[in-house]
Amino acid sequence: MEIHQLRYVVAVAETGNFTRASERVNVSQPSLSQQIINLESEVGRKLFHRLGRKAVLTEAGEVFLERARRILFEIENAAKELGDHPTLERRITVGAIPTVAPYLLPTLITRCRERHPNLQIDVREDFRIHLTRAAVEGEVDLAIVALPIKDIRLSIEPLLTEPLLLVVGKQHPLALKQRVEAPDLAEENFVILGPSSSLASSIQRFCGDHHFEPRVGFRCAQVATVKALVGLGVGISILPQVARDPEDANSLVYIKLSGGSPTRELAVIRHQQRYQSRGAEQFLAILRERAAELAAS
Amino acid sequence: MEIHQLRYVVAVAETGNFTRASERVNVSQPSLSQQIINLESEVGRKLFHRLGRKAVLTEAGEVFLERARRILFEIENAAKELGDHPTLERRITVGAIPTVAPYLLPTLITRCRERHPNLQIDVREDFRIHLTRAAVEGEVDLAIVALPIKDIRLSIEPLLTEPLLLVVGKQHPLALKQRVEAPDLAEENFVILGPSSSLASSIQRFCGDHHFEPRVGFRCAQVATVKALVGLGVGISILPQVARDPEDANSLVYIKLSGGSPTRELAVIRHQQRYQSRGAEQFLAILRERAAELAAS
DNA sequence: TCCTATCCATAGTCATAAACTATGGAAATC
């Protein structure tokens, strides 16, 4: 007897149909069918009559269904109790990509400390592909990343669509132009982050959409390095608006491109089936609040 | 969260030691260790302090242990309830090898019908290797087979040590001898069952122990065929005492070999972890009773 | 009554998880 088998039984009982149940629990119908058969063999009882297009619980199936529901409820509560226990310290791990971490997390963590002093937040800054894997493997509770992401094991909640701004040095000719469009960038040298960066991928996709390949002159590991080099005038870049810093005004100019400004969509991901602790819920509420603020500005 | 992980947690809690716990649940220590680590990662809490040679529950671990025990108890009861339900028909499948099935099962089933009218017994006659696999895969609840058997997934309960008797035709020279020993058989033609038969294997092993290879003249599929051929005088055989039939006296002579009579040990096997239903328990009690009777005769 | 659609079960294949063995590091014991 396995937990996924109990879930499948409950799903079939509630939908009346193996196919519908398989859609509900995100497996293929033959897979669910086989697991129900395996379970029936193990407990030595038929749990469902297969009546043409209907799956109907047998008498034994009705008895078993109550037990299955109780077991699943207990399992849910086992995880919940650890997450919500009044005396156990709450601790979560949050991931964020490098073009989000230094700009969003400080505000989020500050608010969390103010409102939920008992909540400990560990941070992991990493690239999207690593954070995706970490979420799947339960190494982080939540991760803030840029879309697109495809992994059916993850729950993906969009947060905001964030403008990406052209950034040039104050002495750069483009800094003086009234209107800058994508084709204006075709001959420029780009300073961007490394190949693991989803922002770097977004920039290359945006340029591709405008039928040119960006001339990548510099690959950097940190946004601060990108800013420093752009400020020196050796190239241009594109950064998310959230990366904008008041101090940047000394040497940088942020420009919203005319005729279709690039954007990226930020989302928060977590494991589809992993219980979400009270601490994770608290953090998520603050994250949603901050995302709404950013979207409105 | 998986059921085997809960079992491992309980085992570690009760033994205080990963190594001891792994022995208890029949997996290797690294495997248990890895599963505990995976579970801790999933629930986001340390469940055990690893203090040198001791594994001690953390506070979270103590909370979790209660839940784990409750879940495992519910799971045990889910299976038990189906097996013991007062109104659900009880039905079990019993396997037996061909040199046991026709001699033991009729008596057992008759007694079961008398004492437990609500118990339905399905029978599967097959060779040991197939019954072993069927028990592992839950296709039979119990199976009566000859030893040896090695499979850690099975629970093996010896039933009785059964004499194997030499069988010859009434006109056979050995029928008239006062004392027959193993070397007397070295030049005889043997009539035995097919290569899948564990009895055939036992005969060959017995002859091997006496430093000769049996001359196998006939391979048969049924004990009745063996008896018929031996009665005709075309060869000799060795059959378990339980196969002896009053009608055999017309044409056969059963002889207990002097100087070390061959035996075989019958056992009943079942799946180690599968819940044993009330019906299976009832049958098993009758089987033990009959085995004791046979052992005394 | 026949055709189509919708269901479940089987077969074959593939990917992943859980098992293994080998082994290393740390701590306890002698």
Place this chain on the structure above:
DNA sequence: GATTTCCATAGTTTATGACTATGGATAGGA
């Protein structure tokens, strides 16, 4: 200080659960 006993990691193998393709049975509609 050496040895023993524990747990964790790494690499490999095996078993399980997933997939797709497809067939048989049944229900519904024309």
